Amino acid sequence: MVYVKRIVLDVLKPHQPNTLEFSQSIAGVGVDYRVYLIVLEVDENTETVQIEITANTIDFAAVQVVIKDLGGSLHSIDEVEVCNEAEIQHEVEAD
Amino acid sequence: MFLLRRIKFLLDITHNRDIMRRYVVVNGFDGALTMLGLIIGFIVSEADDLSVILSVCLGAAIALGMSGLSSAYISESAERKHALDKLEQAMISDLKESAHGDASRWVPLLTALVNGLSPLLISLLILSPIALSVAGVSLPFTPLSPLYSAIIIALLLIFLLGVFLGSIAQVSWLRSGLQTLFVAIVTVLLIYLIAGS
Numbered sequence: 114m115v116y117v118k119r120i121v122l123d124v125l126k127p128h129q130p131n132t133l134e135f136s137q138s139i140a141g142v143g144v145d146y147r148v149y150l151i152v153l154e155v156d157e158n159t160e161t162v163q164i165e166i167t168a169n170t171i172d173f174a175a176v177q178v179v180i181k182d183l184g185g186s187l188h189s190i191d192e193v194e195v196c197n198e199a200e201i202q203h204e205v206e207a208d
Numbered sequence: 209m210f211l212l213r214r215i216k217f218l219l220d221i222t223h224n225r226d227i228m229r230r231y232v233v234v235n236g237f238d239g240a241l242t243m244l245g246l247i248i249g250f251i252v253s254e255a256d257d258l259s260v261i262l263s264v265c266l267g268a269a270i271a272l273g274m275s276g277l278s279s280a281y282i283s284e285s286a287e288r289k290h291a292l293d294k295l296e297q298a299m300i301s302d303l304k305e306s307a308h309g310d311a312s313r314w315v316p317l318l319t320a321l322v323n324g325l326s327p328l329l330i331s332l333l334i335l336s337p338i339a340l341s342v343a344g345v346s347l348p349f350t351p352l353s354p355l356y357s358a359i360i361i362a363l364l365l366i367f368l369l370g371v372f373l374g375s376i377a378q379v380s381w382l383r384s385g386l387q388t389l390f391v392a393i394v395t396v397l398l399i400y401l402i403a404g405s
Contacts, residue, residue: 158298
């Protein structure tokens with residue numbers, strides 16, 4: 114089974130909700146979600162942020178729903194880290 | 209619980225909490241002063257039919273409530289729509305399905321409710337001694353007539369609105385309460401001077 118472990122997103126968002134509320138809402142998607150947000154650019158009504166999300170299994174669709182609900186617009190997926198847990202398990206067993 | 213959290217969130221992202229607080233005070237003050245003015249007017253004109261006084265005051269209270277409700281809804285809807293349009297232009301995307309879209313639909317309604325209920329509830333509180341008297345309920349703790357009891361409640365509520373303003377501005381609550389009470393007393397004196405002569 115292939116799991117998404119880490120994603121880095123480029124998002125355009127309104128000033129409200131602020132970055133803290135924005136990050137908290139994304140982290141609220143799952144119990145082990147860790148969110149690291151950097152503000153890249155601030156305009157009059159918007160700000161461009163880079164959001165790094167790490168978790169055991171990232172539900173990307175749910176993350177997208179939260180971003181959309183908060184008024185954000187996903188511009189690009191800049192980095193992805195995925196892992197095939199079954200393969201890892203298999204390799205460990207082979208060793 | 210989720211609904212309350214959502215309402216709080218929508219008010220936060222639109223910065224509408226301050227506006228609602230202002231509406232509570234401004235329209236509550238309107239309601240209290242209007243009732244005070246009406247009651248003083250009835251005393252000056254020596255009207256003694258409490259049921260007529262109650263009907264007139266209730267009519268004014270309902271009209272104040274409806275006025276607050278409709279005016280706030282119309283103006284806040286326009287403001288929220290303008291803010292959403294501006295944000296959509298900046299984001300270059302449709303935000304109607306987002307929290308900002310929800311806020312543009314629900315915040316005007318909540319603001320209108322606050323704006324309408326504030327003068328209505330304050331007026332009903334002021335009118336309660338008159339309503340109880342008309343209903344035949346005797347109040348053993350008020351030796352005054354229902355009209356004078358209503359005036360005392362009105363002055364007390366006006367003082368409390370001042371205290372509330374003082375707590376917001378973080379200034380002396382007593383000074384702020386006395387300021388609003390001073391306005392009410394000046395109003396009473398003006399009515400006595402103008403209507404009484």
